[in-house]
Amino acid sequence: MDMPKTGQDWQTLRKEMESRGAGDAKWRDGKTAVYIFNAGPEIARVQHEAYTLYMSENGLGPLAFPSLAQMEREVIEMALSILHGPEGAAGSMTSGGTDSITMAIKAARDFARVHKGLEGPGNFVLPQSAHPAFDKGAHLMDIEVRRIPVKTDGSYEADPEAMGKACDEETVMMIGSAPNFPHGIIDPIEALGKVAEAKDVWLHTDACVGGYFAPFARMNGVAVPPFDFEVSAVKSISADLHKYGYAAKGASTVLFRNAELYDFMPFDTQNWSGAPMKTPTLAGTRPGGAIAAAWAVMNVLGVEGYCEKQGLVCKTRERAEAGLKKLGFEILGNPVLGLIAFRHPMHDSFKLYSEMYRKGWFTSITIDPPSLHLMLSPKHAEVIDLYLSDLKESCAIVAAGEEGEKVEARYN
Numbered sequence: 138m139d140m141p142k143t144g145q146d147w148q149t150l151r152k153e154m155e156s157r158g159a160g161d162a163k164w165r166d167g168k169t170a171v172y173i174f175n176a177g178p179e180i181a182r183v184q185h186e187a188y189t190l191y192m193s194e195n196g197l198g199p200l201a202f203p204s205l206a207q208m209e210r211e212v213i214e215m216a217l218s219i220l221h222g223p224e225g226a227a228g229s230m231t232s233g234g235t236d237s238i239t240m241a242i243k244a245a246r247d248f249a250r251v252h253k254g255l256e257g258p259g260n261f262v263l264p265q266s267a268h269p270a271f272d273k274g275a276h277l278m279d280i281e282v283r284r285i286p287v288k289t290d291g292s293y294e295a296d297p298e299a300m301g302k303a304c305d306e307e308t309v310m311m312i313g314s315a316p317n318f319p320h321g322i323i324d325p326i327e328a329l330g331k332v333a334e335a336k337d338v339w340l341h342t343d344a345c346v347g348g349y350f351a352p353f354a355r356m357n358g359v360a361v362p363p364f365d366f367e368v369s370a371v372k373s374i375s376a377d378l379h380k381y382g383y384a385a386k387g388a389s390t391v392l393f394r395n396a397e398l399y400d401f402m403p404f405d406t407q408n409w410s411g412a413p414m415k416t417p418t419l420a421g422t423r424p425g426g427a428i429a430a431a432w433a434v435m436n437v438l439g440v441e442g443y444c445e446k447q448g449l450v451c452k453t454r455e456r457a458e459a460g461l462k463k464l465g466f467e468i469l470g471n472p473v474l475g476l477i478a479f480r481h482p483m484h485d486s487f488k489l490y491s492e493m494y495r496k497g498w499f500t501s502i503t504i505d506p507p508s509l510h511l512m513l514s515p516k517h518a519e520v521i522d523l524y525l526s527d528l529k530e531s532c533a534i535v536a537a538g539e540e541g542e543k544v545e546a547r548y549n
C-alpha cells in the first residue's frame with residue numbers, strides 16, 4: 138500500500154478500522170483466554186479515559202511532567218505494599234514483562250560484575266517452564282541460559298536441587314515463576330531462596346502474570362506460598378500491571394529489594410552532545426497514558442476491588458476444574474490462581490484445541506506435556522459453562538474420529 142497522496146476522511150477510516158476488527162478473536166464475548174484480561178466495561182472505561190488524559194505526555198521527562206513522576210512513584214509504592222517490599226525497596230514502571238525481566242537481568246549482571254568479580258558473560262539458571270523473555274534478555278546481553286527440567290512428581294514445580302547443581306561462579310541469577318505461564322504453577326520460591334543464599338546468587342521472582350493476583354488470592358484465603366520479598370533471598374520481582382492488574386497495555390513493574398540493587402538498573406549518559414540523560418529502564422520515551430491508566434485502575438479498584446475480581450477468577454477456575462474432571466480431564470499440578478493446563482487420557486489435546494477453535498474459542502496450549510490451557514478473566518464467569526459444554530461436544534467429535542483439520546496453535 139502506498140501512502141495516500143491526499144489525507145483521508147477520519148470518520149470513513151474509523152469505520153474501516155472497526156470493520157477490520159470483525160475477523161479478530163472474539164474477546165468481548167469472553168471466548169478468548171489468552172492475550173486479553175477482561176475485567177468488564179467499568180474498568181475498560183477507566184483505562185480508556187485515564188489513558189487519553191495523559192496520552193501525549195512523556196514519562197521520559199519527570200521534570201516536565203511531575204504529575205506522571207508522582208503517579209509512577211505511587212504505582213511502585215502500591216506494588217511494594219502488596220508484595221512485602223521492605224523499607225527502602227525501589228522500582229520502576231516499564232512497558233511490559235519482557236522489559237521488566239530484561240532490566241532485572243541487566244541489574245543482576247552488573248551487580249555480579251561489581252560485587253562478584255564477574256568478567257565473562259555469565260549465566261543464569263531457570264526452570265524449563267520460565268518465560269521466553271529470559272532467553273531474549275540473555276541473548277541481548279550474551280548471557281548463557283541454563284534451563285533445568287521441572288520436577289517429575291506431577292507438581293510441575295521448579296526443581297531447587299537440580300537448579301542449585303547447575304549454578305557456578307559465573308551464575309548471575311536464579312529464577313522462579315509465580316506462577317509460570319504454561320502450567321499456572323507457583324514455583325517453590327522459599328526452597329529456591331535457600332539454594333540461592335547457599336550459592337550467593339541473586340534470586341528473581343517472575344510474577345509477571347501473578348504479581349497483582351496472588352496477594353489478593355491470599356487475602357481471600359487461598360493457600361499461596363511465599364513468593365515475593367517476604368522470601369529474603371528474592372532480590373527482584375517482575376509484575377505486570379497490564380495482566381491481572383487490569384491496566385491498559387504497556388504497563389509493568391520491576392521491583393528491587395533495596396536502592397543499592399535498583400541503582401544497577403538505570404543508564405546515565407553524560408558523554409553525548411545533548412543534555413545529560415538518565416533513563417531508569419530500556420525505553421526513552423515512555424507513554425504517559427500507560428502510567429496514568431495503571432495508576433487510575435489501581436485506585437479505582439483498591440484492595441477490595443482486586444480481592445473481588447481475583448476471587449471471581451478463582452471461583453471460575455474451580456468451576457472449570459470441577460467440570461473438566463467430570464469430563465475425565467486431568468489438571469496439571471495444583472494451580473491456585475487464574476491459569477490452568479489440563480489433558481484427557483483418551484483424546485489428543487491438539488485435536489480438541491482445533492475443535493474448540495472452530496467453535497470460536499481462542500486459547501493457548503501447553504506443549505510439555507501436550508495440554509489445553511486457560512488464562513481466566515473475570516469475564517469468564519459468564520461463559521465457563523459454555524466452554525465446558527463446547528468441550529464436551531469436542532470430546533465426542535474427537536472420540537468418534539470425526540474431527541476436522543488440526544489448527545496449529547502458536548503465538549506468531
Ligand SMILES: *Cc1c(COP(=O)(O)O)cnc(C)c1O
Pocket residue numbers: 232233234235236268270314316317318343344345346377389
Ligand atoms: C506475560 C509473561 C511474561 C512477559 O510479559 P510481556 O508483558 O508479554 O512482555 C513473562 N513471564 C510470565 C510468567 C508471563 O506470563
